[in-house]
Amino acid sequence: MARKVNIYDTKTLRDRIEKENFERINLSFYRYANILDPQTLRDSMFAELSKINVLGRIYLAREGINAQISIPDFQMENFKAILESISYFENMYLNIAVESKKEAFLKLIVKVRNKIVADGLEDDSFDVTNVGTHLNAEEFNRKLEDSNTICIDMRNRYESEVGHFEKAILPDAETFRDELPEVLEILENHKDKQILLYCTGGIRCEKASAFIKHHGYNNVFQLRGGIISYAQEIKQKNLTSKFHGKNFVFDERLGEKITDEVLGHCHICNASCDTHTNCKNLGCHVLMLICDSCNSELNGCCSTDCRDILQLPEELQKDFRRKAKKSSSLVPFTKSRLKKRNYPTLNTNNIDKN
Secondary structure (H helix, E strand, O other): OOOOOOOHOOOOOOOHHHHHOOOEEEEEEEEEEEOOOOHHHHHHHHHHHHOOOOOEEEEEEEOOOEEEEEHHHHHHHHHHHHOOOOOOOOOOEEEEOOOOOHHOOOOHHHHHHOOOOOOOHHHHHHOOOOEEEEHHHHHHHHHHOOOOOEEEEEEOOOOOOEEEOOOEOOOOOOOHHHHHHHHHHHOOOOOOOEEEEEOOOOOOHHHHHHHHHHOOOOEEEEEEOHHHHHHHEEEOOOOOEEEEEEOOOOOOOEEEOOOOOOOOEOOOOOOOOOEEEOOOOOOOOEEEOOOOHHHHHOOHHHHHHHHHHHHOHHHHHHHHHHHHHHOHHHOOOOOOHHHHHOOOOOOHHOOOOO
């Protein structure tokens, strides 16, 4: 019977990647489709993609597919054949990453979810296929120069803080679900404008454009293939990049350079910085921007509190993590505190040492 789950630990998987003697192609793709039996399709895709050593994350739902994966370069044609053999995914548009690195993914995960993007929307209330007009990089650049255009970044705050399009409005939201109502509020003051949307690979704009059109806005445009496709096209056509900085990506890299500009700032000391990482204290594990100096001083943690916890014996750290799940007051550095740079004091003596 075909293997349908991962059976190897992280160290084994990482060692395998390091020993590979071939290159990998990182890419993403998505499609909204009416999938009748996502669980059966999930098992079939996992089995077939495992045979050609595909790594990454694929989410399936009744509404479609969302994937970020890594493919051995010599298996590209076989991968395309697998997609073409599935009626839902014929003629799929593939977004090739700006930087293809082996360490982007360590294993293959194919999951069935209620939705391919968590948006909090009742899809039956509007036509999700009535989307905005897709633009390529050249067309998008021209629209940005039009004074009658408003450009909105449909990504989360932590993504846009390290890179974004010039003149773009950057909503102050932590999730796509939170951003949608915020965008509607923004548009209240721009009813006569052409609306220009962009995101990482296009999938959030696909849903957002339909949502915005449902609320009475007709001149809605979106960047086809998102920032990933834009970066490829400006290189191929030698266009001026109107995107500045780094594109945040949801894999081990946490970002790929589009231009050399550094737009972000260290969340600890405010120094110029565009390196995202997670706090090494697993009881916190918050995503943050941190400069090399602070990273060294805090041993990869977000605060002295987390650094102190990391130095405790592993059993005490586990005890802390168990308590942290039950009490938010024990979490040293939540996302909201991170944003405000307001660090609480944690008394590690309160942790049960028995």
